[in-house]
Amino acid sequence: MAPDGPGQVPYGYPGGPGGYGYPTPSGYGGHGPQTHGSAGYYGWPGLQPMPSNGMGTASLVVGIISAVIFCLWPIAIILGVLALIFGTIGRGKARRGEATNAGQALAGIICGAVGLVLGLGMLAFVIATA
Structure with a gap:
């Protein structure tokens, strides 16, 4: 200069x-x-918010636990219902673009439904044998 x-x-x-x-x-x-x-x-443009995948993940975890412990039928029924609720909320978030794990939420719904059916089946078995 x-x-x-x-x-x-x-x-x-x-x-x-x-x-x-x-x-x-x-x-x-x-x-x-x-x-x-x-x-x-100056600097980087604004970052996109992180996806909120908690409901789908919670649905899958609770659904798997519900299906595995179906012999403890009262807990399995409660966890199965919770998995269905969390999975439905998680799928709604994924549909709106707030989450990225729609498949995980669907798997949670399926595992929760299986756990719920197995828990209800165990309840029916206990009632039938009593």
Whole structure:
């Protein structure tokens, strides 16, 4: 740069063409902060929110537990109903684009239904043998 002023800013120097998004001090030419960013800041654009996959995951976990412990029929029935509820909420979130695990929520619904049926079958067996 010349002693009497900036003149042409070299390529890659902050504030010049290809300045990698650094702001230029006022009075030195180049680009002001309002020409690159919409809000006067630089850096990465806004990130998308993380998906809320908790309901689908909870549905799958509770559904598997319900199907595995069907011999404890009162717990299996309760967990099966919870898996159906969580899975339905999880599928709704996936349909709206808030979650990315629609298949996991569906698997939770299926496992919850199996656990519920096995629990009810065990209840019927206990009642029939009593």
